[in-house]
Structures are given as structure tokens and as C-alpha cells.
Amino acid sequence: MKVNFLSTVLFFFISCxxxxxxxxxxxxxxxxxxxxxxxxxxxxxxxxxxxxxxxxCWNENFTISALKYxxxxxxxxxxxxxxxxxxxxxxxIDEENIVSKSFLCTVLPGNYLTLSFLIGVDSIKNVSGAxxxxxxxxxxxxxxxxxxxxxxxxxxxxxxxxIVNNKIEYHIGGFAGTNNVLxxxxxxxxxxxxxxxxxxxxxxxxxADVGKLxxxxxxxxxxxxxxxxxxxxxAAGIADNYSKAFTVIKIIN
Amino acid sequence: MKIKIIISLVVIVMLxxxxxxxxPPHKLTYLxxxxxxxxxxxxxDIFVTNPLTEEGFVLGKKLFYDGRxxxxxxxxxxxxxxxxxxFSTYGHDYSHGFNNSLTKRNAPGLFNLAWQxxxxxxxxxxxxxxxxxxxxxxxxxxxxTLFNILIKLKVDTAYVRLFKAAFKDGVINSQHxxxxxxxxxxxxxxxxxxxxxxxxxxxxxxxxxxxxxxTFLDKCNSCHTEPLFTDNSFRNNGLTLNFKLPDSGRMTIxxxxxxxxxxxxxxxxxxxxxxxxxxxxxxxSLGKVIDHYRKGIDTTQATLDTLLKKGLFIxxxxxxxxxxxxxxxxxxxxxxxxxxxxxxxxxxxxxxDH
Numbered sequence: 001m002k003v004n005f006l007s008t009v010l011f012f013f014i015s016c017x018x019x020x021x022x023x024x025x026x027x028x029x030x031x032x033x034x035x036x037x038x039x040x041x042x043x044x045x046x047x048x049x050x051x052x053x054x055x056x057c058w059n060e061n062f063t064i065s066a067l068k069y070x071x072x073x074x075x076x077x078x079x080x081x082x083x084x085x086x087x088x089x090x091x092x093i094d095e096e097n098i099v100s101k102s103f104l105c106t107v108l109p110g111n112y113l114t115l116s117f118l119i120g121v122d123s124i125k126n127v128s129g130a131x132x133x134x135x136x137x138x139x140x141x142x143x144x145x146x147x148x149x150x151x152x153x154x155x156x157x158x159x160x161x162x163i164v165n166n167k168i169e170y171h172i173g174g175f176a177g178t179n180n181v182l183x184x185x186x187x188x189x190x191x192x193x194x195x196x197x198x199x200x201x202x203x204x205x206x207x208a209d210v211g212k213l214x215x216x217x218x219x220x221x222x223x224x225x226x227x228x229x230x231x232x233x234x235a236a237g238i239a240d241n242y243s244k245a246f247t248v249i250k251i252i253n
Numbered sequence: 254m255k256i257k258i259i260i261s262l263v264v265i266v267m268l269x270x271x272x273x274x275x276x277p278p279h280k281l282t283y284l285x286x287x288x289x290x291x292x293x294x295x296x297x298d299i300f301v302t303n304p305l306t307e308e309g310f311v312l313g314k315k316l317f318y319d320g321r322x323x324x325x326x327x328x329x330x331x332x333x334x335x336x337x338x339x340f341s342t343y344g345h346d347y348s349h350g351f352n353n354s355l356t357k358r359n360a361p362g363l364f365n366l367a368w369q370x371x372x373x374x375x376x377x378x379x380x381x382x383x384x385x386x387x388x389x390x391x392x393x394x395x396x397x398t399l400f401n402i403l404i405k406l407k408v409d410t411a412y413v414r415l416f417k418a419a420f421k422d423g424v425i426n427s428q429h430x431x432x433x434x435x436x437x438x439x440x441x442x443x444x445x446x447x448x449x450x451x452x453x454x455x456x457x458x459x460x461x462x463x464x465x466x467x468t469f470l471d472k473c474n475s476c477h478t479e480p481l482f483t484d485n486s487f488r489n490n491g492l493t494l495n496f497k498l499p500d501s502g503r504m505t506i507x508x509x510x511x512x513x514x515x516x517x518x519x520x521x522x523x524x525x526x527x528x529x530x531x532x533x534x535x536x537x538s539l540g541k542v543i544d545h546y547r548k549g550i551d552t553t554q555a556t557l558d559t560l561l562k563k564g565l566f567i568x569x570x571x572x573x574x575x576x577x578x579x580x581x582x583x584x585x586x587x588x589x590x591x592x593x594x595x596x597x598x599x600x601x602x603x604x605x606d607h
Contacts, residue, residue, distance in 0.1 A: 126379070127379045127380055128302065128380065129299075129302060129303065129380040129381070129382030129383060129431070129432070129435070130380075130382040130383060130427065130428040130431035130432055130435075131428060132426055132427070132428040136426070136427055136428065137383070137386055137399060137427055137431075138399045138400060138403075138427050142383070142386065144383075144386040144387040144390055144391070145377055145387065145505075146377040146505075146506050147377065147378050147379040147380060147383050148379070179508070230508070231508065232508050
């Protein structure tokens with residue numbers, strides 16, 4: 001009886017351990033978390049959709065009714081030269097949806113030196129058929145006439161716009177060839193020191209300044225280009241501009 | 254002692270229940286895309302990331318024939334893609350869409366899509382799974398939104414059951430809907446025309462068909478390459494410009510001026526039932542098409558295909574024989590295949606409930 005009892009209990013524990021395997025792994029390699037938050041601004045002041053009249057560097061007035069963009073392939077470099085990639089890393093930052101403006105990455109503890117990401121959705125996912133979550137075509141960020149994601153979208157109105165209802169509409173996409181609009185951004189974290197500890201959350205606050213859209217690299221005037229909604233050289237130029245919009249403004253350890 | 258026995262029993266019962274109670278496995282009936290002998294490999298891997306199953310196919314078929322995918326219920330995919338016309342719109346240059354509108358191009362037949370790298374006349378669609386987004390959201394086609402469609406599907410118990418059968422997590426979302434549609438449209442295959450049977454040694458050409466085949470290989474095959482009867486390229490075959498409805502073709506997608514007025518070389522399988530012809534449906538008979546190649550080519554266009562710079566010399570006899578051959582490309586088995594016919598809902602769900 002004694003043997004029976006012991007072996008049963010032993011069996012019980014062994015089977016428990018094997019089913020708890022997944023949970024155990026978490027305990028063996030403790031993780032910290034990095035929360036990345038995006039603040040969309042104009043000249044460093046957070047944007048308010050529709051309600052506020054803005055002026056760009058060309059003295060053109062405009063309002064913004066929608067601002068959305070993809071951040072994908074998030075990656076960190078640590079002080080010991082390790083690259084850490086977020087798995088299934090696709091995020092749609094939508095100014096209208098507060099929840100969408102930050103996300104959490106589970107990472108190993110350490111000293112993090114850089115944060116990098118792609119503005120847009122990598123080319124593979126543009127040709128791989130129906131996707132879900134951030135990449136769901138329900139999000140109105142997928143072109144139906146020319147398959148591919150709209151990587152960056154800004155819509156609004158301006159008296160300087162020459163088209164119907166004074167609309168401005170920048171739907172920036174295109175993932176192939178010379179007019180590829182995918183832009184890699186690498187941000188330095190050293191100044192503010194991102195130290196990730198076990199079981200705590202470090203927040204990296206990234207500012208995306210729409211002011212850069214108009215002249216960071218190329219001139220973009222509403223009066224000349226109120227709409228850009230096809231892949232091509234103008235779209236690639238606009239992508240150059242907004243690729244300069246991202247800076248780390250704060251790290252909260 | 255007693256207590257030990259009780260503990261042992263409790264442990265054994267716990268273990269036993271843990272082992273016995275497993276969620277019932279999700280059963281899928283996997284199907285394989287048939288690759289006819291002598292055909293090239295499919296140009297796409299549509300069923301690699303979207304494994305083809307009977308359950309997915311059945312769901313896709315129901316969606317394809319369901320008017321609720323359109324705004325007013327009148328325009329299912331099947332309203333423009335009719336099986337007896339090889340899933341083109343029979344006899345219409347432009348198809349009817351929502352609110353008395355018309356499409357801007359001729360609806361092509363749907364078959365052998367796994368062999369087609371890009372869809373639509375301009376090749377703008379890079380994956381069969383995302384193709385339905387175009388007709389669904391186009392105001393002159395189905396004029397609906399994905400959001401509304403998903404609401405309609407979620408309250409329908411038949412769909413709840415079919416999505417559960419077709420996908421592990423059973424979620425009704427756009428991804429699953431699109432994958433199911435692709436399983437249906439991607440399964441429509443044509444490989445049983447008289448031409449195929451002759452090639453397999455199961456039938457033989459008439460004298461006229463045989464002569465026509467020769468002319469075809471000589472004059473047409475470099476673009477309409479057998480056995481698919483297309484080489485999947487984009488070319489300008491010298492149609493005069495359509496000033497009422499200008500269409501830049503491939504250049505719309507690439508932005509490249511050398512692609513101006515180039516369109517996808519369409520497959521000629523089933524061409525006797527896919528009339529009218531060309532991207533704008535301007536020709537209503539195959540005879541007119543051949544006459545176009547004989548003497549209708551607009552040689553003033555810079556992007557005209559070099560093979561057609563001088564037109565094609567086809568004698569009257571060759572024209573007759575060529576027509577015989579084109580008729581031999583009709584695949585009656587596909588046009589009547591009961592697998593593709595709208596299912597009778599009443600007979601359906603019962604065994605899809607696991």
C-alpha cells in the first residue's frame with residue numbers, strides 16, 4: 001500500500017510538472033517589460049483631431065481629422081550588443097484610439113541602448129493575403145485597387161487645398177522598388193537610459209511630430225499637393241519627411 | 254491507512270479526469286489542389302498558408318453565393334461570376350453593381366487561379382485572399398463594408414456553425430471570411446476540355462480543330478501559352494483607345510509609362526462562353542477577336558507588343574479552323590460541376606457540427 005501511495009503521489013507531481021512546463025519557463029528566465037507610448041504632436045504640442053487649426057511652415061492652415069500609421073518590426077539593442085526583436089510586431093497607431101497609442105513588449109532585463117522600428121508594414125505582409133488584428137483590412141488601411149497597406153494616413157482640411165471640400169489626404173503606401181515608402185527609424189536610448197528590471201515596466205515615450213511632414217527633407221505644400229494616395233515618387237518623398245518625426249522624449253524606469 | 258486510500262483515490266480520479274477530459278479534437282477534411290499532368294507548378298502557394306479543407310470550401314461557397322455580402326442583398330459574387338459562363342458575367346461588357354451602376358471593366362472567368370500570380374486586368378491584386386475586398390467595398394459593385402458583413406454573419410447560426418467547422422478557433426472575422434472565399438474560388442479548376450482530353454489521349458481532334466491548333470501554336474501561343482493559355486504577362490495587343498472609358502491598364506499599378514495600355518493576357522480556356530471579350534468587353538464574338546488580330550490592330554501605340562507590330566496573317570480558312578480549336582477549349586465538366594453549384598442550405602449544416 002505504502003509503495004502504491006508513494007508512486008501515485010510521485011506520478012501526480014511528475015505529471016503536474018510536465019503540464020506546468022510553460023509556466024515554469026517564465027519563472028526560470030524572468031522578464032521585464034517595455035511599454036512604448038506614442039504622442040502625436042504638432043510643434044511639440046499634442047494634436048487634437050478636428051478641433052484645432054494648425055499652421056505649417058509654409059503658413060498654410062489646416063485641421064487634422066485622422067492620423068494613423070503602422071509601426072512594425074520593433075527591435076532593441078542592449079549594451080551587450082544583443083538584438084531583441086518583438087515577435088509578431090505589428091502595431092497600428094491611431095490618434096483617435098488612445099489604447100492603440102501604446103503597447104507592451106516583454107523583454108529580458110538589461111540595459112537597452114536603441115529602439116528601432118519600421119514605419120509601415122514590411123513587404124512580406126503586403127503580399128501574404130488576409131491578415132488579422134492590427135493588419136485586419138477592417139482598419140481601413142489596406143488598398144483594394146492595388147494590394148498593399150497604407151503605411152501612413154493623414155486626413156484633414158485646409159483652405160489652401162484645391163480639391164473638393166478643401167480636403168487634404170495623404171495615404172502613403174507602396175512597398176516595392178524605388179518607390180518603397182518603408183522607413184527604418186532608430187532611436188537612441190542612452191541619454192535617458194532604459195534599464196529594464198525584472199517584473200517592472202519601463203516606459204519609452206516617443207514623440208511623432210507632424211510638423212516634420214512639410215519640410216523635413218522635401219517641401220510639401222498643401223497648395224501644390226493636397227492629395228497623395230498612390231505609390232510613387234511623391235509618396236516616397238513624404239515618407240522621407242515623416243521618417244524624421246520620431247524622437248524619444250522621455251524614459252520612465 | 255484509510256486516509257491514504259482516500260487520498261490515493263482522489264489523486265487517481267483527478268488524474269483520470271485530467272487525462273480523459275480533453276476538448277474534442279477539431280476535425281478538418283484536408284483536400285489537395287489537383288495538378289494536372291504536364292502542367293507547371295502553381296504560380297502561387299495559395300493553399301500553403303491557407304490549407305484547403307472541405308469545411309473551408311463549403312463555407313467559401315456559401316459566402317460566394319450570399320447576397321448579404323452586398324449592401325442591398327442583390328449582388329453576391331455569383332451575380333457577376335456565373336458558373337455556366339466559366340464564372341464570368343455572360344454576355345455583358347460591364348457587369349451590374351449596386352444602385353444601377355456598372356463595373357469599369359469586363360468580369361473575367363474564374364478558374365485555375367492558383368496559377369495566376371496577380372489578379373485583375375491590371376494585375377493590381379497580389380494575393381487571391383485580398384481580392385474580394387475590391388468588389389465588396391467598391392460602390393459600383395457590392396458597396397458594402399467588412400464591418401457590416403461581419404455583423405450580418407455573426408447573427409446567422411448557420412455561419413457560426415460553418416466558421417466553427419472551418420477554423421480551429423471558429424472566430425468570424427475578415428481573415429477567415431477571406432480565406433474561405435479563396436478556398437472556394439481557388440478550387441475552381443479547368444482541365445477537362447476537349448483539348449485536355451486529346452492531350453491525354455482520351456479523345457481526338459477533328460481535322461479542322463487539328464489545323465486550328467497548328468495555327469494557334471504558330472500565331473497565338475507565345476502570349477496565350479498552353480496549357481493555361483496565358484503566360485501571365487501584361488501586354489498591349491493593339492486595341493484602339495477607348496475614349497469613353499480610358500483605362501491605362503498595368504501603368505495604373507506600376508506608374509511606369511512603358512506599361513501604358515498593357516493588360517493581363519487572359520486565359521482562353523472556356524472562351525466560347527466568356528463573351529464579350531477584352532478588358533472592356535468591346536468584342537462580342539471570337540470571330541471579331543480574330544479579325545482584330547488580322548486587321549484591327551492599332552499600330553500607332555508606343556507600347557504595342559512587338560509580336561503584333563505587323564498584325565497577324567491569318568487566312569480565311571485558318572480563321573475557321575482557329576475558331577474550331579477555340580471552341581475545343583470549353584470545359585463542360587467545370588461549367589456543370591455540382592461541387593461549384595450553390596448549395597441547398599437545408600441539406601447543409603448537420604454534419605458540420607463538431
